[in-house]
Amino acid sequence: MAINTTDVLMIGRLGAEKLAGSVLAFNMFMVTWFFGMGLIQAVIPLGAKARGRRETREFRRIVRMGLWISVLYCLPAWCAMLFAEEILIALGQQPEIARLAGEYMIVLQWSLLPALMIMALRGFLTVMEKSRVVLIATICGALVNALLDYALIFGAFGLPRLELVGAGIASVFSSATTAAVLLYYVTHQRQLKRYAILGRIWRSDWTTFFRIIRVGTPIAITIVAEAALFAASAILIGWTGALPLAAHGIALQIASLTFMVPVGLSQAALTRVGLAAGRNDNAAIGRAGWSAFGITLMFMTSFALLFWTVPEAIISLYLDFDNPQSGEVLALAVSFLAVAALFQIADGAQIIGVNNLRGLGDTAVPLAYALVGYWVIGISLSLGLGIYLEWGGVGVWSGLAGGLATVAVLANIRFIRRQSLGLV
Known part of the structure; x- marks a missing residue:
């Protein structure tokens, strides 16, 4: 990143x-x-x-x-x-x-x-x-x-x-x-x-x-379902013009950069959960998964506050204000980043929940959660709010937040119920 x-x-x-x-x-x-x-x-x-x-x-x-x-x-x-x-x-x-x-x-x-x-x-x-x-x-x-x-x-x-x-x-x-x-x-x-x-x-x-293909394919489809949701959001915003798309690129870049911290934590959780699962140690599975979840929420909430309080200072790093288009791009990116502050909390929670399940070898059900959350709920909300209700980029970003929050809730509930579901 x-x-x-x-x-x-x-x-x-x-x-x-x-x-x-x-x-x-x-x-x-x-x-x-x-x-x-x-x-x-x-x-x-x-x-x-x-x-x-x-x-x-x-x-x-x-x-x-x-x-x-x-x-x-x-x-x-x-x-x-x-x-x-x-x-x-x-x-x-x-x-x-x-x-x-x-x-x-x-x-x-x-x-x-x-x-x-x-x-x-x-x-x-x-x-x-x-x-x-x-x-x-x-x-x-x-x-x-x-x-x-x-x-x-x-x-x-x-x-x-x-x-x-x-x-x-x-x-x-x-x-x-x-x-x-x-x-x-x-x-x-x-x-x-x-x-x-x-x-x-x-x-x-x-x-x-x-x-590897058998275990990795559901993981790959899950990741692509999320990535394609963001690619589709770029396509939707691209329909509204080059300036909103440029602003979207900046806001997405900023949110993606902070998202790398939960990505790293989720990799650590996946590894520690997998090692504990190999030893059949359910207590260690829980410690690894919930430690990563708690740290992620604290980190993402801290940056959400930063996005709400000083968005102009962050976005201005990406713009050359000698260019007359930069002022309009800045205003659009500020509005997108306000929604991104909420959406990144959900994004962090969902990647930890999904990778905790992957550490247990559970990949098929998280795939179903991703397809429903991203493409039934997320893209529907983005289309409805952003295009049909004419909220523009803010509506598209709100749809992204809704899809990610859905996956976060479903994945973490499944991790809580791992013993009763026979995952451990």
């Missing part, structure tokens, strides 16, 4: 149309990435249970097949992303903005493979409780992205001014840098290298491969 924040900060200085184009392309990329990430995320609960049972060889096979899935998934994904411009035009976007999005995507898409490999390696490191190196690798990638963004978007240091294409190139090099740091660590660190996750990497294990 630091990478995308840097992109938005710098692309925003190119004008509202180019920012709007990058928002559309990035949302499309994220939906594609999220599905692959969901498949690979099965490495964490499966690996945690294997480690909890002290089955080292099974754990190694799980990680290795996670890397296989990273490569094989990219082949059809790249083919789809080549037609980003045509897809966006078919979805009713303005041709010029769709053209800019396609220009950005043609480069950005190549960051998908290293991004997915990062997820497989991160799953291994998370289960091994070596999360600090993930932070270090991510910081390295973010620094590479910031430097190349500045150099290639604006043509600094004697390099050509490539604007959106430059931002895409920076993202590719950033993801590759992060993946390289993680790969070096897992193959050289004393405790980890004995797992030899790259040893005989060419050898298939189709039983483990399809086990």
Whole structure:
């Protein structure tokens, strides 16, 4: 998210149309990435249970097949992303903005493979409780992205001014840098290298491969259902014009940045719940799940207060006020961020609840909750309030909040009832 924040900060200085184009392309990329990430995320609960049972060889096979899935998934994904411009035009976007999005995507898409490999390696490191190196690798990638963004978007240091294409190139090099740091660590660190996750990497294990697919597919669909809800919100707001879409991109970027904290906590909860489930320790399952839930609510409530009290100061970081459009974008983004303050509390609660269930190996029912919450309730409210009642972007954001709150309530009630439902 630091990478995308840097992109938005710098692309925003190119004008509202180019920012709007990058928002559309990035949302499309994220939906594609999220599905692959969901498949690979099965490495964490499966690996945690294997480690909890002290089955080292099974754990190694799980990680290795996670890397296989990273490569094989990219082949059809790249083919789809080549037609980003045509897809966006078919979805009713303005041709010029769709053209800019396609220009950005043609480069950005190549960051998908290293991004997915990062997820497989991160799953291994998370289960091994070596999360600090993930932070270090991510910081390295973010620094590479910031430097190349500045150099290639604006043509600094004697390099050509490539604007959106430059931002895409920076993202590719950033993801590759992060993946390289993680790969070096897992193959050289004393405790980890004995797992030899790259040893005989060419050898298939189709039983483990399809086990990951079976567990990961409901996770992937759940994640995509949420990501597609946000992508659909960009499409809906895009119908109202480039300025609301640019404001939406800024508000969503700010909310997404704070959301990374519950994402990290949910990964920790998923791992600790999985390890405890492997030991059949229900008390430890409860401690892990509810600790993450409580910390998340405190954090998200604190930032909700910040969004309500000083929204202009936060949003102004993304705008160049020499551009005459910036004042209108600021006003729209402030109204969106006021709703985002409520919606992010629900978003944090739902990701903790869903990942607590995933740690128990429960993925099918949370998928049903996601489909109903996001696409029956969330998108219906967004359409009804935002388009038909003409509330605009505020109505669309209110719909998002309603969908997320529904999933949060359902998932956490199911975690409370885990013993009576036979999940433990």
